[in-house]
Amino acid sequence: MIQNDLPAIFRDYNPIENKMLQVIDNEGHVVDQDRMPALDDETIIEAYKQMLFERTADEMAVSYQRQGRMYTYTPNLGQEAIHIAAGMNIRDDDWLVPSFRELGTLLSKGVSPKEMFLFYLGNEQGGSFKHRPRVLPMSISIGTQLHHAVGIGYSIRYQKKDNAVFTFVGDGGTSEGDFSEALNFAGVWKAPVVFTIQNNQYAISVPVNVQTSSVNLAVKSVAFGLPGIKVDGNDFFAMYLAYKTATEYARSGKGAVLIEAFTYRRGAHTTSDDPSKYRKKEEETLWGLNDPLLRLKRYMEVKGVWNLDEEKLRETYKSQIDAQFVEAEKAKAYPLGDVFDYMYTDMPDELKRQKAEYEQFLSWKENRR
Template identity: 70%
Template sequence: MIFDEFDPKEDKIFRLIDNEGQVLNASLMPDLDDEIIVKAYKEMLFARVADEMAVSYQRQGRMYTYPPNMGQEAIAVAAGLVIRHEDWLVPVFRELGTWLAKGVSLKEIFLYYMGNEAGSNFKNAHHVLPFSIPIASQVQHAVGIGYSIKLKKIDEVAFTFVGDGGTSEGDFSEALNFAGVWQVPVVFTIQNNQYAISVPVRSQTKSINLAIKSYAFGIPGIKVDGNDFFAMFLAYKEALEYARAGNGSVLIEALTYRKGSHTTSDDPTKYRDKGEETEWAKADPIIRLKKYMDHKGIWKEDETALIEQYRTEVDKQFEEAEHFTPYQLEDVFQHTYVDMPDDLRRQKLEYEQFLTWKENRK
């Protein structure tokens, strides 16, 4: 396993192509057909276009707060190519490429960020949990699912994600501790994009890296170049095989960079400098994969036309979300409890009175 060769105690990083798309270690390159590589690039490009347009919709006041995925596409798309139909996706909110691969629609994603509960009802996605906003709570859910998988002795694996800031939460340590003790089939990914909102990793931990945290819990860990599609693909492939074989969990630290804001309510210029952003721009995952394909002569398409096609599709799904059935007031109150408690009944009545007053003022 590459997990043995790239020891986080030595702060080794697993990388297969450099920033110019040149292969660094041919012996470890995954055996992928040109068609799969092109497919991966298209999925990364689509995610980038959808993400940029989502930020634009939010700035136009047509959608609420949105967390950009820009710069982290290689991680999500690589996971999306490895994760199987029967596997579980337990996400945070920056895995757009994986959601799409599992069958979540952009329309549902847009509905979610419009505040519509229907955006969490993934009609064509199998084994996908809703987005998790409380920091690191989802990793415990993934371990619970993993325990169920092991108990039932079925061929499934849970994939879950957390940010670098989430590693400071108690939920993270508790989840990995139980995962190690129970040897459950869970693939943990830390998307280390350098900042937990405004707090840099250097202020988050004194550990040499984040992958080394796996040692405390008795599971394999590896630090991977998260902007290298091939490295991420192979790391996920080996992690899946390891978990399926009944060996337990693995921890992947995907070293990447959040090119945009933490969310659209954040201003990264307050805590980042241009020099840092310029340096990380050289490692952009989409540019790197494109350079690799250019070296190999496997990219034949008109990218400008492709981007326009993607923009049309994104606009179509956003407009469908915008014109979705109006959100019913009852849905705000009735889905938490089987029998609505008195305090929620009072809140519902108060809000109905407010809406009546508001309507009478017109």
């Protein structure tokens, strides 16, 4: 990586200096006009609508889970600006390699809410994304998806194409060996991968300062020869600019990029988690003032382009989302073999035992009706 060959924002926001790219403040005022992306009003309004759709779907998913209609769910509240900014920079022929907290990006890539609900209903059909090519299943195992992203990126470079790969990991995932290995291979191979660390301050209950002594997480790019940048993850415009610049860099054949999206997980880690056990209400309230939807809305109001009936929009979205959930609820059971038959050529005894135990459970469940 040659420093002079980097895009301007990567030179100006060197992660070693712990600077953070920001375009608008909490009140919606532009603080860096030179960095404002050239987006027309219609595009900005569309971005807000997509963020609102993600938030509505996310809130309803939590509600479905609390009603006992869906299994454990991973909330996305507070991280919508990252997801939609990424989604607006992903082409149809690009690859999306998600972790498990990128609802808006998956929706932007064309995955349906029904497919997302199927996943959280424990239905194998929910991870296949059959109608949306170049989207890998969500990865619950922390960091393992990063190797897949780099492998895809290597194939793109080998074939001399201009596609990009978008992949995500949480702040906790940066402590996994998979993270370092993936960045190392991406640097060596100049794989066109845009890595995003969603630094939402907590790896379940472990705060970032307990996890690393690095000045930030973007600085982890330096050891592997990659451009890295720390970005205000609740600022849609900053995230959009970072993704646009990073994607252009990756497509040009120069290699991978690491983005640290500095944000906050306002909900629980999952619906099985109780964040009150490890963080204070005052902290949550303070970060609530940094809400990405509120900031973008205030910008639109300041600029005079706010013309949305948000309450009506929400009701429309709720109706659409609920219809998708009901479809998922009524979906036929998947073939049992989908879970067990494709791991090994010859199924080992332990897996046979698990399959028999599960068949026994299903039989018991059916007899209870």
